[in-house]
Each structure stands twice: as C-alpha cells, then as structure tokens.
Amino acid sequence: MISGSRDSCFPASAVSTIKVGDRLNSTSQLVSPGGNFTLGFFTIPETKYTYLGIWYTVDDSLSRKVWVANPSTPIISNSSVLMINPDTGKLIIDTGGITLVNISDNQSGPTSNLTATLQDIGDFQLKNEVDNQILWKSFDYPTNVLLPGMKLGSDLRTGTRNWKLTSWLSDKVPDYGAFTMSWEPNGENSQRLLIRQRGQPYWTSGDMNDQTFKFMFVNAPWSEYWYNLSYVYNNEERYFSYHGFNGNTPMWILTSNGQVLDDESSALWSPECVAGSNLPQCRSEDDQFFQRNGDFAPDMTEGSSYDDNSSVSFSDCMVRCWNDCSCLGFITNSNGTGCLRWTGAKSVNNFLVNPQGISVAKHGLIAEERQKDDEKHLLELMDSSNTEKGGRKGSHMMVFSFSAIVTATNDFSDENKLGQGGFGPVYKKY
Structure with a gap:
C-alpha cells in the first residue's frame, strides 16, 4: 500500500498520484487513470538489484520497461520508497531517511502543493497544483x-x-x-x-x-x-x-x-556493424562474427585476456575483438558485461572445436553453453566412483560442478572475493 506520515485516504482501486507525505514502497504501485501503464519497483532476478520503472500494465512478464528512474543506481534494500521531498520539492528514492536518488531536477523548495501523477500516455509528471505548472516529466528524460x-x-x-x-x-x-x-x-x-x-x-x-x-x-x-x-x-x-x-x-x-x-x-x-571506412586493415567487409557452441583448442591459441569491468558491454567486447587483429573470439559474463578474449594467428578456421562436430566460421564467439561443456569434459577426466560434497574426487584433485561453485561463492560476488592473482580471482566459501 501507499503509506505516509500524514493521514491519507486512498480508494480501494489503484491510484495514479502521490502527494507530499505519501510513500510508494516495494509492495505498492501507481497505475495510470485508464490502466495503460504501471509504475513501481522491480527486481532483476539474475542480479538481485531493484529499480523503479514504468511498464505497460498488460505486460505480465514485466520483461520490457518503458522507463527506469535509477539505471545507474541500483537498489539493494527492500525498504526504499518513492516520495516527494518536502524540503526540496524533488521526486526522490529514499532509503532509511537518506536520499538515494534525486529523480527530478526541479528547484521548488519547501512546499506541500506538489503531486506526481502517472499519465495514461506513460509520462510521469511532477506538478505544482497551485498554478498547474509541470515542473518535471519523465518524457524529458x-x-x-x-x-x-x-x-x-x-x-x-x-x-x-x-x-x-x-x-x-x-x-x-x-x-x-x-x-x-x-x-x-x-x-x-x-x-x-x-x-x-x-x-x-x-x-x-x-x-x-x-x-x-x-x-x-x-x-x-x-x-x-x-x-x-x-x-x-x-x-x-x-x-x-x-x-x-x-x-x-x-x-x-x-x-x-x-x-x-x-x-x-x-x-x-x-x-x-560500423561503416566500412572504420574497418581495421586486417579485416574485410566479408568478415563477421558467428555465435557457436564450442571452444578453442588449448594448444591452438596464444593466450586470453579477461576484463571484468561491469561497465563493459557485449558490443564493447565485440569492438575490442574486432579491432584486435589477433583476436579469435570472445564471451561476456552471464549478465552480458565484462569481456574474455582469445588471441592467436589470423587464420582461425581450425582454431575452433565443437563437441558435436559442427563446423564453425572464421571468426567465432562462444555461447554461454561453454561452461557446461567445460564442466562435462573436466568430469570425464576424473574418477566418478567417489563423490564428496557436490564434487567428484579423483586420485589427485577434486572437481566441483559449476552450479556448486556458484552457490558456494554467492554467484561470484565481490563480498566473497579474497583477492586476485595471475590465474584470476580467488573466492571464499559463502
């Protein structure tokens, strides 16, 4: 429900407006007068981060947001609320009395005459009810x-x-x-x-x-x-x-x-792709990336490089590989960020292998199925007669399933990261 520091009476049906003193929490939503759009908090399961957004009410999957208020400031607390700051007149996301995000940029100052309404066209508008002036609207952002x-x-x-x-x-x-x-x-x-x-x-x-x-x-x-x-x-x-x-x-x-x-x-x-004038000298207009399930043969690559920067996108990784004449292929993390690239000779027709024997093209990009193939191949190398705590024990080492590792490291969270050396990051058990 929408709660506030003052007594506010809301109808049993959905509401489209909040006033100074109202708070929209994680279990409540605004719905536009005609029911076209809904505004509320939503969480992305893969990252567990929460955002404030607008979506078509009929979109039951909630997979397509038409607007996000805090794209660069994800919320990790379920106690966050949307409200109008009574001191500044700005729309804010508040967490425990602390302003997490200033959504609007108006300079209204202390006032009690502001309302924020979700319109039937999908626009979220902050308005001064005294003179009917629109101070801010999401369509402008x-x-x-x-x-x-x-x-x-x-x-x-x-x-x-x-x-x-x-x-x-x-x-x-x-x-x-x-x-x-x-x-x-x-x-x-x-x-x-x-x-x-x-x-x-x-x-x-x-x-x-x-x-x-x-x-x-x-x-x-x-x-x-x-x-x-x-x-x-x-x-x-x-x-x-x-x-x-x-x-x-x-x-x-x-x-x-x-x-x-x-x-x-x-x-x-x-x-x-970009225009032909931007092609590196080692590429031609006929060159392109193909997505394939498989891997590079270990003895046929010269090395790999990994950048776990969360601001690196899939397209950024593709451009890096495209502009590097020695890059054979790349993959991103499961959330679509970061960049792992393999390097080797320019001719890579024989540098890709596939467990199913499917041929691959000149320039390759690994699909997310690679981790499953890696796990399968590692387990095949081990003595499967002994198991211990989710792993399989051979004569000299133990191999754990990828799912067991994800659980143990809390999905490779930074909180569980002990440090990083030449072979990559080291995590503690969650």
Missing part, C-alpha cells in the same frame, strides 16, 4: 524506449533540453550502455535518426521522406501500417515523434546491441 508522443531532438529555446535514447548495458543491466539514438537533422531538407556507439556514428536511418525512412520496416514490413511518423523543424524545436495505431502496446526499443525493435520484438532496424 527517456532511457531506452521511445513511446508514442515522446520526442527525440532538441529544444532550442532553453538550449539545454536534448532528448535521446540510451541503450541498456545489457538485457539484464539497465545502466547506460554503448548505444544512443538521436534526431540529428542535417539542414531543413535532411531529417534523420542517428545511432551512435560510444559517441561515434554507427548507423543512420537515411532521410525521412513521405513519413517513412529508406531503411525502415525492412525486417518488419507490416509495421509500416502501425505508425504515423512526424517531425518539427523550426527556430524553437527540432524533434522527431510518432504515434501508433492498430497496436496494443507500441514502443520502440533501442537494444543493448544497437538494434531498434518495436512492440512485437520485430526489428525495425538491424544495424550490423
């Missing part, structure tokens, strides 16, 4: 999703408003990722969307003509009849927006690998 009516572009009147999408770091980490999508017209007669990777141009939609783009709807041709595209180009604002029809939950999602999907998870745009 998009994350990775463009909803109907949202803007991509710039407000020339203020010079500070710039609306753009930023991808998640991975499908399981909402932190800011490698890709952005913005509206960057090249003069009045050249209106276009541009995707950048770490600030560098990655892909363009081409100029917008007759309410469509040259490279749009190639993979989802039926989507052309779902959207009404428009743009504004004047001395005050320059932005792109769209409206949906014939679709129940329209949304454009900029994914962590630089694709743009619509509400049916069909690719509106599927950029493959």
Whole structure:
C-alpha cells in the first residue's frame, strides 16, 4: 500500500498520484487513470538489484520497461520508497531517511502543493497544483524506449533540453550502455535518426521522406501500417515523434546491441556493424562474427585476456575483438558485461572445436553453453566412483560442478572475493 506520515485516504482501486507525505514502497504501485501503464519497483532476478520503472500494465512478464528512474543506481534494500521531498520539492528514492536518488531536477523548495501523477500516455509528471505548472516529466528524460508522443531532438529555446535514447548495458543491466539514438537533422531538407556507439556514428536511418525512412520496416514490413511518423523543424524545436495505431502496446526499443525493435520484438532496424571506412586493415567487409557452441583448442591459441569491468558491454567486447587483429573470439559474463578474449594467428578456421562436430566460421564467439561443456569434459577426466560434497574426487584433485561453485561463492560476488592473482580471482566459501 501507499503509506505516509500524514493521514491519507486512498480508494480501494489503484491510484495514479502521490502527494507530499505519501510513500510508494516495494509492495505498492501507481497505475495510470485508464490502466495503460504501471509504475513501481522491480527486481532483476539474475542480479538481485531493484529499480523503479514504468511498464505497460498488460505486460505480465514485466520483461520490457518503458522507463527506469535509477539505471545507474541500483537498489539493494527492500525498504526504499518513492516520495516527494518536502524540503526540496524533488521526486526522490529514499532509503532509511537518506536520499538515494534525486529523480527530478526541479528547484521548488519547501512546499506541500506538489503531486506526481502517472499519465495514461506513460509520462510521469511532477506538478505544482497551485498554478498547474509541470515542473518535471519523465518524457524529458527517456532511457531506452521511445513511446508514442515522446520526442527525440532538441529544444532550442532553453538550449539545454536534448532528448535521446540510451541503450541498456545489457538485457539484464539497465545502466547506460554503448548505444544512443538521436534526431540529428542535417539542414531543413535532411531529417534523420542517428545511432551512435560510444559517441561515434554507427548507423543512420537515411532521410525521412513521405513519413517513412529508406531503411525502415525492412525486417518488419507490416509495421509500416502501425505508425504515423512526424517531425518539427523550426527556430524553437527540432524533434522527431510518432504515434501508433492498430497496436496494443507500441514502443520502440533501442537494444543493448544497437538494434531498434518495436512492440512485437520485430526489428525495425538491424544495424550490423560500423561503416566500412572504420574497418581495421586486417579485416574485410566479408568478415563477421558467428555465435557457436564450442571452444578453442588449448594448444591452438596464444593466450586470453579477461576484463571484468561491469561497465563493459557485449558490443564493447565485440569492438575490442574486432579491432584486435589477433583476436579469435570472445564471451561476456552471464549478465552480458565484462569481456574474455582469445588471441592467436589470423587464420582461425581450425582454431575452433565443437563437441558435436559442427563446423564453425572464421571468426567465432562462444555461447554461454561453454561452461557446461567445460564442466562435462573436466568430469570425464576424473574418477566418478567417489563423490564428496557436490564434487567428484579423483586420485589427485577434486572437481566441483559449476552450479556448486556458484552457490558456494554467492554467484561470484565481490563480498566473497579474497583477492586476485595471475590465474584470476580467488573466492571464499559463502
């Protein structure tokens, strides 16, 4: 429920507004007046981190968030609440009386006349009820999703408003990722969307003509009849927006690998890689990565390197491998971050092996099945007649299953990390 320091009476049905003194906790939610959208706290099971977000109410899986309030500041406490700070007038996430996140940037000062309402279009608005002035709204701070009516572009009147999408770091980490999508017209007669990777141009939609783009709807041709595209180009604002029809939950999602999907998870745009002018000398336009189950033969690689930086995304790892002429393939952690790369000679056709005997392509990327194959092969080397505490004991060493190790180290958490040496990190038992 929504609780507060003052007496507040809420109807039995869902509410869409909080006032000064109200607190939205982890077990309560706001629902827009027409029931289209829901706002509340959600936890990603793989990381156990909690975020405040907005999603379509009909999305029972809660797998697609249209907006996240704290992408870079995950919550680890279930006592966090959403509230309006009575001293500053800002929307905040509070944990035990301490402000964890300032969501809004308004400078209202002490006041009791503010409300925050989830609109039926998916916009979360902070408003002064005295003069009906909107002080802040989530549509001005998009994350990775463009909803109907949202803007991509710039407000020339203020010079500070710039609306753009930023991808998640991975499908399981909402932190800011490698890709952005913005509206960057090249003069009045050249209106276009541009995707950048770490600030560098990655892909363009081409100029917008007759309410469509040259490279749009190639993979989802039926989507052309779902959207009404428009743009504004004047001395005050320059932005792109769209409206949906014939679709129940329209949304454009900029994914962590630089694709743009619509509400049916069909690719509106599927950029493959950077322009040919950015190719390293050792690569050709015919070169590409293929995802395969398997591994590199130990005696056919020159080494490997591992970066466990949690801000490194899958696409970052791919770029590192692509730009390294000696890189044979790569893999990321289970949450889609970090980077493990194998290096060797340029010709790698025989450098990949597969337990099932399936042939692999020139440039390889290992799937997550590798850890299962490694475990199977290690266990086959051991005497399986003796088992002890989840492991199998041979004549000289004991091999534990991967699942047993994950449990023992609390999923390789930093709290259980003792240190790191030349062979990698060392963990204590959880």
